[in-house]
Amino acid sequence: MDPSDPSPFLAGDRPLSGAELWQWRQAAQAAAIATDVNPYEVDWLLQALAGLDRLTLQLGSFRSQEAIALTVSLAELDDLWQRRLRDRQPIQYLAGRTPWREFSLRVSPAVLIPRPDTEEIIDLACALTTEADRIGHWVDLGTGSGAIALGLAQAFPQAQIHAIDCSPEALAIAQQNAVEHGLRDRIQFFHGSWFDPLDALRGQLRGMVSNPPYIPRNLLSTLQPEVVHHEPTLALDGGEDGLDAIRHLMETAPAYLQPGGLWLVELMVGQAIAVTQLLQHTGRYTAIHSHRDLSGNDRFVSARLKMA
Ligand SMILES: C[S@@+](CC[C@H](N)C(=O)[O-])C[C@H]1O[C@@H](n2cnc3c(N)ncnc32)[C@H](O)[C@@H]1O
Structure with a gap:
């Protein structure tokens, strides 16, 4: 994905559908593989920002959801992902959290x-x-x-x-x-x-x-x-x-x-x-x-x- 291209996944003011998020995730994972980043990290970001659990993401069952509760716009999500691929920012900083023992810890740079x-x-x-x-x-x-x-x-x-x-x-x-x-x-x-x-x-x-x-x-x-x-x-x-x-x-x-x-x-x-x-x-x-x-x-x- 070229970060200068407008995201094809912008949903405007209406809620983002599961199908749209699924499409974005497919493209994000392909871009990860192409740039030697673990594609699983896409799901890490979605767990933090879309309120989806790991199993739902792995099964792709969110695809049929009418609306996804994304806490940022799809353009912002895409921008975060570009920062991971382009600037090698750690996914934990982008997601703002990391699991550690049984805690979910807030992290920042x-x-x-x-x-x-x-x-x-x-x-x-x-x-x-x-x-x-x-x-x-x-x-x-x-x-x-x-x-x-x-x-x-x-x-x-x-x-x-x-x-x-x-x-x-x-x-x-x-x-x-x-x-x-x-x-x-x-x-x-x-x-x-x-x-x-x-x-x-x-x-x-x-x-x-x-x-x-x-x-x-x-x-x-x-x-x-x-x-x-x-x-x-x-x-x-x-x-x-x-x-x-x-x-x-x-x-x-x-x-x-x-x-x-x-x-x-x-x-x-x-x-x-x-x-x-x-x-x-x-x-x-x-x-x-x-x-x-x-x-x-x-x-x-x-x-x-x-x-x-
Ligand atoms: C390797 S990190 C460990 C952070 C955390 N304990 C962990 O295990 O994830 C080392 C920490 O030591 C802090 N540090 C460095 N010099 C220090 C000093 N003189 N006094 C107190 N803390 C210091 C750093 O700010 C950093 O948070």
Whole structure:
């Protein structure tokens, strides 16, 4: 489809029919295949903007509907799809939402799109803790969309969660997500750098969970255009070797964690050995372990603050 062509699917002021949407979807999927984009993403957009569920879309049963409740005009829908194909904007930003664990999370270009891999950090936090650990104060450092904070709030119903980010725009999205999922009173949001806003909680945290920026700076330009051109650099850039934020978190966490408190971070494939060695060199941690993701790659490292 040429974006400069007027859409042949404009329905004017009358409601769009299922047959018209079906025709648009066929053309959009063909254009996706031609430009190496997953044609399933068309349905992602339609689920968000046309209120159609996945099965209805897959079966094509909407085709016989007299009217489709599209929240934008067909021309606007087509424009969004052209932005996906032409500018490689991530479909999650265009749809404004992404599924993550059992949440449907609001996302914008101010936040990293929460990844399926990161869902596992919540299961890991559960596996590494006892009932007693799950009471008290937990932090999500670099909360972005709020994904980890929401996951922790749900998994640890008796804990108080604190979510920090240095991006006010990201915090606004995270707070909206907490409100939408009924978890606003379980999570306190703080604007600032890493542990800085948590002075009042020194020595009191039961656990720290973080998915910090960890991409080595010289690799940023090699990432997919969807990532490097559209996701916030602040969420990706881990400095020269990718470990700037992780080093900072292991150096500063001992002042904030309780003795025995959990330190748990996500990292990039290939960083686990360096991170476990750095943790050992601090002399402050015990039970230092790396953990694999579902694909079998070491993607997480956990440790416990040594007892005094
Ligand atoms: C990789 S993203 C993770 C976002 C979210 N936790 C997730 O897993 O989808 C890293 C986040 O760290 C935040 N960040 C970067 N530097 C920071 C700093 N100095 N203090 C607090 N947050 C920071 C970024 O704004 C971004 O939201």
